[in-house]
Amino acid sequence: MQPQPQPHPREHQLADHLESILLSEGQIRARIAELAAEIEANESTRPDLTLLVLLHGSLLFAADLMRALSLPLYLESFRVASYHGGTSSSGELTMDPQSLSALRGRHVLVVDDILDTGRTLAAVTRVLREEAGAASVTSCVLLDKRVARAVEFEADYVGFPIGDAFVVGYGLDYDGRYRNLPYIATLKPEAIGGGE
Ligand code: IMP
């Protein structure tokens, strides 16, 4: 009998934390190709389009999205944080004001992982328009939790509308972890708040 391959200890540990896979790598890849086609069709009229990547959450999404776009893009990024170790948005926003100066006069497409309460993107797009002096601002999110909205905000491009579950993977974290998963998954209740 052939010896069975042993699961890598780390994979084993990860699988113990996950409840189910909500969106597979293939589903994400296919939807990004569609989004890129949509963005190219609409945004090619905006010269010097600048992708503004909100870190860390949209790191993986933006990396795949920009490779699917055949526009001559500029790239900027900055860090925003609205969750501080919990699973609901605190509404608190920290932005690096220095990164904003590069966006003056630019047509900006903000890329974020997920639209939840809407506070992050509402605040970011307001700052871009009113303080950074961007020429125009649109937004693209991979996921949209519509039922969770606390402020009025709609993204121009949405990958997938999802329900109110807390999700991780493909850039999204819970308390800093799980961003490296290549798919989007839900966590077991015991992985949320309960420690290891
Ligand atoms: P909003 O300000 O409530 O719209 O929150 C947006 C930010 O909250 C996102 O960029 C994520 O960083 C985080 N977030 C919202 N929902 C989730 C989730 O289900 N999993 C992980 N992070 C989330």
Ligand code: MG
């Ligand atoms: Mg986050």
